[in-house]
Amino acid sequence: MTHPVGVFSAALTPLNADLSPDHASFLTHCRYLLDEGCTGIAMLGTTGEANSFSAKERMALLDAVVSGGIAPDRLLPGTGVAAFTETVELTKHALSVGVTTVVMLPPFYYKDVSDDGVFAAYSEVIQRIGDSRLRVVLYHIPQFSAVPLGHDLIARLIAAYPNTVTGIKDSAGKIDNMTAMVGRFPGFSVLAGADPLLLPLLRAGGAGCITATSNLVARDLAFIAANFNNDALAAEVNAAQDRVVATRNRASQFAQIASLKAMTATRTGQSGWLRMRPPLLPLSPAELAQL
């Protein structure tokens, strides 16, 4: 893909008893998500607990998915970590297995860094990789990264790397920020990081979403993306949107990632889905019962 368009799932990562990624269950989950209608899978993101895995663990999971038969052009792994040299390593590895689009956090340890510094970090990564196939989706999620990506910085990155910096995942949850980017950056893919915002963002010219609730409601999201501007299906689109919002609200009563994993454990009948990597923890028995 050049500019990512569609519904991408921020896939959850199932864990073995020793808290290592469960490759087989993840592969099954990827197939399920594509069968449900996802355009692709944004594996190894915030929802996938990626920053709780080492570089080796991340590369091994991507290898397992590609070896398992998922087409590399359906995958958008997260590769942005605190050290730009490791971001380079993870991104080169993705390219080596045929994956060309990655979702890239800015370096997130140092805070209150300048736009010049964040620009320099992305520049180092893109220039050191030096691969014209690479497509980077920037990742704005200040509630976790604490390194927000402002519009002037994004404009500089697009101007410097127009064929590489092709999109952004905006997980800050504010539709106005997304629509402002749609207006300012024609052709740039603005992807909502929150499921309920897919519909309003598509209506405003956005490209789609990379979201967490998609682990459970991908079929509804895919239906919305395919039919949002079809007046004859407005009632069905609105009904799908209502189900998306209801599922997201249900998953947000308690810690969101743990809740989505618990709901996936129920869907699949596999209790291994309940496991979480510290510092995130599974829901308590009382929370599980209430969910």
Next chain:
Amino acid sequence: MTHPVGVFSAALTPLNADLSPDHASFLTHCRYLLDEGCTGIAMLGTTGEANSFSAKERMALLDAVVSGGIAPDRLLPGTGVAAFTETVELTKHALSVGVTTVVMLPPFYYKDVSDDGVFAAYSEVIQRIGDSRLRVVLYHIPQFSAVPLGHDLIARLIAAYPNTVTGIKDSAGKIDNMTAMVGRFPGFSVLAGADPLLLPLLRAGGAGCITATSNLVARDLAFIAANFNNDALAAEVNAAQDRVVATRNRASQFAQIASLKAMTATRTGQSGWLRMRPPLLPLSPAELAQL
């Protein structure tokens, strides 16, 4: 060391032109810091830009320092990263070269995590390493980690691992928080993360410091630590403290790490010390001139 006591330098990391760590210059700097009177070197911390280096780069730098003849018991490398499995890998590597005391950040990507989650992360690391030689200095630096370590959490960690969790570096800059820990946790090493607080913390029963300005004023800090309770030398101690405060203030006019590197470039006559890893950047020419 069992409980770290003394003046530890949060060593700066010199870089080659390709922004890789300059092993030879770093080794020279470590020897300088020990010659100036530092008890030890807290390499690969925030001041050392450690989280901008990959695990491989971190391990290679530690290998170079130990191979270069710095005694492992004078080293306290930072090993805490976002992924606990990588924290385990880095810490095991340190132990493998004879280093037993490490400074360990909590996992710092996810925010607003529970004390139970942070406790679980430290527990996984300590239990998976399973080495009775290990000594962990906790690291409270909420302005960067955004994961503060409260006293109840610290109490739980000390109770669970009394021979392992032996100290804390408090870089939040509040002396009251440090003295409260001195009072609550007898025998636990409370180390100031800000140079001007070494003297008041020692007077309140603290163990010492792990600080950045020590890259320039280690001799004064060592003098303070050796003589803070010697009334006959009160004037000299106060004069040393005044120099520490003045140097720190000078380094804080602009970005602190870049300023300390610029001042080290001046001291050594080696311009390579000016280099920084993105997202941090060197001082501008105007800032350099003013400094």
